[in-house]
Amino acid sequence: MAGRLRAPTGRYGGRSAEERKAERRARFLDAALRLFGDVPGYRATTVAALSEAAGLSTRQFYEEFRTLEDVLAALHLQVNDWAEQAVLAALADAGGLPLADRVTTIFGAYAGNVTADPRRIRITFVEIVGVSPRLEEQRLARRARWVDLLCAEATAAVARGEAAPRDYRLAATAFIGSVNGLLHDFSAGWVDATLDEVVGELVRQLLGILRPAGWDPGTGP
The missing domain is CATH 1.10.10 (Arc Repressor Mutant, subunit A)
Known part of the structure; x- marks a missing residue:
């Protein structure tokens, strides 16, 4: 039969x-x-x-697998999962730290993970782009997940009186784009800086978003 x-x-x-x-x-x-x-x-x-x-x-x-696209989809998720696990572990270790130290710990963990192997950068930021509508949706969904995490951290910082109250979703989306672009260029050798200098620049940018000029932390959330 x-x-x-x-x-x-x-x-x-x-x-x-x-x-x-x-x-x-x-x-x-x-x-x-x-x-x-x-x-x-x-x-x-x-x-x-x-x-x-x-x-x-x-x-x-x-x-x-059915197709090579299925392999790429699974690999893209795996690479993102590795980075997310590193960030969540850093968040657990950074509990109670002042905002600047907390942000530095988080971005140090993320940048260290994704740049540890240049092939991970290529999978996440290059190979998956433009393959198919399905993978484009997956790529944007994973980026939205990073935006959600950043917004949650910003909201928590506002509650602690460490950041200005506002809707951070647009700013977080723009910032994640900057993170991805800078780390890709660093990994490709197009940025003349150390990884610590790259992380330091990202931290300064994010702190500038969370604590804009003229904001008085004494006013509270």
Whole structure:
């Protein structure tokens, strides 16, 4: 009787089918980071080349993904998740710090994570752009998530009397664009500065947004 082959569900080599599936998926994503994030790039990579780089077969590729676009989508989310985890860990460590120190800790964590591997920058800011409406929606949705996080921090700073009361969504959106552009240019070697200097500039810009000239913290939220 005709039908699709089903993946095995038992244990093999001491690992479950789910564990083996997760390992295969991780190997494809690791290979995609190497190929999409460097040479030849997403648009010049084939399923066969990705499978070879992962040390797996094309049959195994199609057991995990439908298309290379699905791989790029998963990799983009993974790279953003890594950065978000670094920021959330920094936020937990920065509790109780004055605003300037808190902002420095947060952006130091974010910048350190995304620039630790230039391929992550390329995936997030270059390779995903213009691929398809679906990935454009995903890219903008993840950027909106960063805007939400920044707005939440700004609102908390206002409640503590450390920032001027206002709707920060437009300013946060513009600032996130500046962050992404500056970190991309730094990673590409187009900015003659150290990472600490880049972070310092971003901190000054954000503090200028949160504490505009003429704002008196004594007036309260």
